[in-house]
Amino acid sequence: MNNANIFSQSGILILLFLVAIPVVAAAIILIIKARAFTIRYLKRKEQEKFYMGLKNMSPEEVQQLEQRKKELEFSLSNNELSGNTMPSDTRGLVNNINHKEDLRFISSKKKGQQRPSIDPHLSKLILWFLGCSVFWLLLGTSVGEYLGIKFTAPDIDHFSWLSFGRLRPVHTNMVFWGWASLAMVGLCYYVVPRVSNVPINSIKKGYYTLYLMNASVIIGSIFLMAGINNGGGEYREYIWPVMGLFGLGIIISLINFLRTIAKRATKEIYVSNWYIIAAMMFLLTIAFVAYWPSWQNGLGETIVQGYYMHQGVGMWFMLLNLGLMYYFLPQQLNKPIYSYSLGILAFWTQILFYTLIGTHHFIFSAIPWWLQTVAIVGSAGMVIPVVAGTTNFLMTFNGSWKKLSTSYTLPFYLIGIIFYFVGSLQGTAEAFRFTNLIWHFTDFTVAHSHLTMYGIISFMLWAFFYTIVPRLTGKEPPHITVGAHFWLALIGLLFYTIPLMIGSTMRGLMWLDGKPFIDTVSFMAPFWLWRAIGGTLMWLSHILFAYNFYVMVKSREEFPIPTTPSEILKAKQALA
Amino acid sequence: MEFFDNHKKLFGTAFGLFAGLTIVVAVLPAINNQRRNVPLMNAVPLSKEAAAGKDLFIANGCVACHTQQVRDVDMDKVWGSRPSIAADYALNTRLDFWRNTATLMGTERTGPDLSDVGNRQPSQAWNLLHLYQPRAIVEKSIMPAYPWLFKEVDSVQKGEVEVIVPDKYAKGIHGKIIATTDALNLVAYLQSLKQLPLPSGMPSPNFLYKKETKTNAAGTTSKLPDGASLYTTNCQSCHQPNGEGMKGAFPALKGSPIVNGDDLELYVNIIMNGYQVPRPEYATMPAVGTNANLSPEDVTAIINHEKTSWGNNAKTVTVDQVKKIMDNIKITPKN
Numbered sequence: 001m002n003n004a005n006i007f008s009q010s011g012i013l014i015l016l017f018l019v020a021i022p023v024v025a026a027a028i029i030l031i032i033k034a035r036a037f038t039i040r041y042l043k044r045k046e047q048e049k050f051y052m053g054l055k056n057m058s059p060e061e062v063q064q065l066e067q068r069k070k071e072l073e074f075s076l077s078n079n080e081l082s083g084n085t086m087p088s089d090t091r092g093l094v095n096n097i098n099h100k101e102d103l104r105f106i107s108s109k110k111k112g113q114q115r116p117s118i119d120p121h122l123s124k125l126i127l128w129f130l131g132c133s134v135f136w137l138l139l140g141t142s143v144g145e146y147l148g149i150k151f152t153a154p155d156i157d158h159f160s161w162l163s164f165g166r167l168r169p170v171h172t173n174m175v176f177w178g179w180a181s182l183a184m185v186g187l188c189y190y191v192v193p194r195v196s197n198v199p200i201n202s203i204k205k206g207y208y209t210l211y212l213m214n215a216s217v218i219i220g221s222i223f224l225m226a227g228i229n230n231g232g233g234e235y236r237e238y239i240w241p242v243m244g245l246f247g248l249g250i251i252i253s254l255i256n257f258l259r260t261i262a263k264r265a266t267k268e269i270y271v272s273n274w275y276i277i278a279a280m281m282f283l284l285t286i287a288f289v290a291y292w293p294s295w296q297n298g299l300g301e302t303i304v305q306g307y308y309m310h311q312g313v314g315m316w317f318m319l320l321n322l323g324l325m326y327y328f329l330p331q332q333l334n335k336p337i338y339s340y341s342l343g344i345l346a347f348w349t350q351i352l353f354y355t356l357i358g359t360h361h362f363i364f365s366a367i368p369w370w371l372q373t374v375a376i377v378g379s380a381g382m383v384i385p386v387v388a389g390t391t392n393f394l395m396t397f398n399g400s401w402k403k404l405s406t407s408y409t410l411p412f413y414l415i416g417i418i419f420y421f422v423g424s425l426q427g428t429a430e431a432f433r434f435t436n437l438i439w440h441f442t443d444f445t446v447a448h449s450h451l452t453m454y455g456i457i458s459f460m461l462w463a464f465f466y467t468i469v470p471r472l473t474g475k476e477p478p479h480i481t482v483g484a485h486f487w488l489a490l491i492g493l494l495f496y497t498i499p500l501m502i503g504s505t506m507r508g509l510m511w512l513d514g515k516p517f518i519d520t521v522s523f524m525a526p527f528w529l530w531r532a533i534g535g536t537l538m539w540l541s542h543i544l545f546a547y548n549f550y551v552m553v554k555s556r557e558e559f560p561i562p563t564t565p566s567e568i569l570k571a572k573q574a575l576a
Numbered sequence: 577m578e579f580f581d582n583h584k585k586l587f588g589t590a591f592g593l594f595a596g597l598t599i600v601v602a603v604l605p606a607i608n609n610q611r612r613n614v615p616l617m618n619a620v621p622l623s624k625e626a627a628a629g630k631d632l633f634i635a636n637g638c639v640a641c642h643t644q645q646v647r648d649v650d651m652d653k654v655w656g657s658r659p660s661i662a663a664d665y666a667l668n669t670r671l672d673f674w675r676n677t678a679t680l681m682g683t684e685r686t687g688p689d690l691s692d693v694g695n696r697q698p699s700q701a702w703n704l705l706h707l708y709q710p711r712a713i714v715e716k717s718i719m720p721a722y723p724w725l726f727k728e729v730d731s732v733q734k735g736e737v738e739v740i741v742p743d744k745y746a747k748g749i750h751g752k753i754i755a756t757t758d759a760l761n762l763v764a765y766l767q768s769l770k771q772l773p774l775p776s777g778m779p780s781p782n783f784l785y786k787k788e789t790k791t792n793a794a795g796t797t798s799k800l801p802d803g804a805s806l807y808t809t810n811c812q813s814c815h816q817p818n819g820e821g822m823k824g825a826f827p828a829l830k831g832s833p834i835v836n837g838d839d840l841e842l843y844v845n846i847i848m849n850g851y852q853v854p855r856p857e858y859a860t861m862p863a864v865g866t867n868a869n870l871s872p873e874d875v876t877a878i879i880n881h882e883k884t885s886w887g888n889n890a891k892t893v894t895v896d897q898v899k900k901i902m903d904n905i906k907i908t909p910k911n
Contacts, residue, residue: 285591298609299606300606441643
């Protein structure tokens with residue numbers, strides 16, 4: 001069907017602009033790639049030519065080179081003034097020397113630290129987890145980007161498999177169970193054995209988890225697009241056999257981690273492992289309660305849904321990421337966590353209050369009023385773990401602020417921590433009855449979930465990625481693309497959330513005022529456009545992130561060409 | 577501390593605390609609710625067609641944008657005559673072994689609430705065209721179009737329902753557009769979504785956070801509400817922003833003899849109780865005024881808006897005139 005005429009002119013232009021950005025970016029990347037390929041080809045040719053010449057070198061030429069080498073290598077003995085005591089750097093303390101004559105457009109950041117070597121097999125498993133998660137991030141946010149465009153151009157396609165209602169859960173579930181979850185479990189495989197000071201119990205079991213989690217996301221996404229879903233509860237759209245695969249994967253890794261911890265060489269259990277094990281146990285509990293296939297008639301479904309969706313984000317994503325944070329932040333700052341006790345306080349209060357807050361998604365609905373009140377009280381109680389956690393992290397940072405400018409990972413940590421505070425407290429604010437009146441049912445919820453799942457979880461995960469992948473592979477990402485990833489993601493997130501929050505607040509007020517509903521739809525149009533623009537920036541940042549990951553993981557062929565006399569002689573020797 | 581250094585005790589305690597709280601705030605309330613799950617006496621199960629339509633509603637993820645809950649707050653009054661109660665959802669049970677219960681209460685209201693859409697918009701013709709291309713009937717809508725629920729045929733057979741697509745959206749269509757069974761089932765489901773009146777004696781929960789009624793300081797009767805706004809909410813989706821209606825489905829108000837004429841009683845009656853235009857191609861108008869619980873002031877504002885817009889230039893009416901007619905209508909029971 002040809003509906004081109006129904007787009008207003010500006011709508012088409014905006015859409016084209018949005019689509020053009022990724023296309024142009026892709027073209028640029030393609031050109032860069034082609035150029036690199038050509039250069040490598042020419043270098044290889046040049047190298048071949050050089051070696052041809054080397055074979056036919058006459059003895060006179062060799063003698064000349066010997067002579068020149070001697071001349072060039074002449075130097076004073078360097079002890080004319082100091083005597084025979086040689087200065088030396090036997091412990092390798094002088095590093096990272098800056099040469100003044102370099103013109104620096106990008107301030108250089110510190111290299112990642114070399115760490116005690118990890119079992120290469122484990123390291124491969126971790127990289128597989130992380131690599132898969134990067135793939136799901138790219139695909140999942142591409143779907144999200146497309147959904148954002150659909151708010152501005154609803155007639156962009158008319159395929160049932162790509163219609164808004166079917167794609168929306170594909171996006172949310174893919175970034176939840178694909179991107180964030182796979183990345184988290186992969187990082188756990190690094191942290192759990194490390195803080196227990198023993199090797200991981202079984203690497204093979206890790207692969208089972210990897211396969212099962214990936215299978216769940218693949219099958220789940222296809223089912224959702226085909227119209228097979230669980231009946232509409234958010235993040236519970238996969239039917240139970242599909243989510244069962246995911247749960248099975250988590251069970252296998254949970255047992256694997258528990259066995260590792262049981263064998264630990266340390267007496268105490270480091271707090272990271274508290275959070276990690278708890279998160280995995282809780283996720284299984286939540287999934288079991290919510291998916292058990294023989295109950296939840298009538299409003300039972302809604303009560304369980306409120307519990308499930310909020311425990312999913314708070315007890316799985318948040319709790320596990322906090323656990324990782326308690327390991328990685330002190331590591332990266334090279335100092336211990338500010339207060340172990342605050343970490344423990346946050347742990348228990350999070351369990352106590354967070355478990356209660358689920359039904360705050362259904363305030364003023366037909367579910368029992370007392371349950372709604374409990375949820376509101378629990379939401380207010382969440383201030384305690386959030387403030388405890390934030391204080392702990394910021395106090396750990398304190399005294400190391402100067403490191404921020406010389407590190408490419410610490411900005412991600414800091415932004416993650418800031419959003420942890422802002423996003424969590426925003427959630428508390430949303431739960432109160434009056435604010436709920438305005439914000440509930442509007443896109444404010446969407447802004448909030450991006451502020452938290454993206455601002456907190458994704459930023460923290462990126463921080464952890466840039467911390468450990470160089471340690472596993474020994475390769476650093478280009479600082480310029482890490483910086484670009486950071487800024488695009490951050491600015492994109494702000495462009496996404498702030499207009500959406502402003503617009504939805506005003507929309508809520510219009511509803512309160514009894515304005516016609518359709519007027520509040522057209523009112524949101526500019527805010528939805530801003531959301532699409534912010535979303536595009538975020539999406540671009542993921543392409544850069546994927547590129548950085550590729551650079552960190554990929555091994556490259558090199559074409560060294562000898563230039564100094566000693567190198568040339570060495571090459572000649574090797575040839576003979 | 578010894579407790580913290582024993583992984584069995586530590587993780588056991590954490591799990592116990594979480595599982596215990598889970599039982600208190602989720603499992604027990606859910607079971608309790610499920611056990612006392614009794615539908616209203618006048619509730620009827622979905623027809624076969626409507627049940628099939630509900631499956632389509634679920635498969636296509638309509639709940640992403642449409643809620644089905646009237647909250648007990650004043651701003652939700654536009655979506656139903658009373659707040660939703662637990663009994664309204666009691667007929668929802670597990671769909672089957674593979675799929676969970678779908679109460680479809682929803683968490684986003686990008687589009688309108690559907691708790692009472694069967695009363696608000698019962699017209700099959702309107703719903704079909706709206707599914708085929710929402711923007712053909714609600715210009716500003718951003719709802720996805722569902723053309724795959726329709727078929728293009730050369731001629732319409734007996735028993736098939738044709739959808740008249742406005743020219744603007746008919747480009748590339750050579751034959752006629754008819755609704756598939758899926759489309760008809762989905763509409764049957766939407767038509768079945770009606771808030772049931774509570775049995776007498778059963779108190780309805782109140783709407784909270786009422787808007788303060790604006791009375792001006794002088795104490796004189798306040799001005800009429802905004803007729804244009806009420807028209808947008810209650811009338812526009814059929815009669816269109818330009819008052820011209822839809823050819824062959826919804827009559828024009830522009831130049832209409834009823835709008836511009838003097839038979840106020842008929843006019844008010846149509847708004848309050850609906851109307852069947854004596855021509856078969858037109859859809860039946862629902863009891864818009866009664867459904868939306870419009871006051872005499874509201875009805876007067878709408879009438880005056882319609883009488884003076886789109887080139888209409890008829891004499892306006894007063895609240896007293898309308899109120900008198902409405903009082904009379906109330907005596908005669910509906911239907």
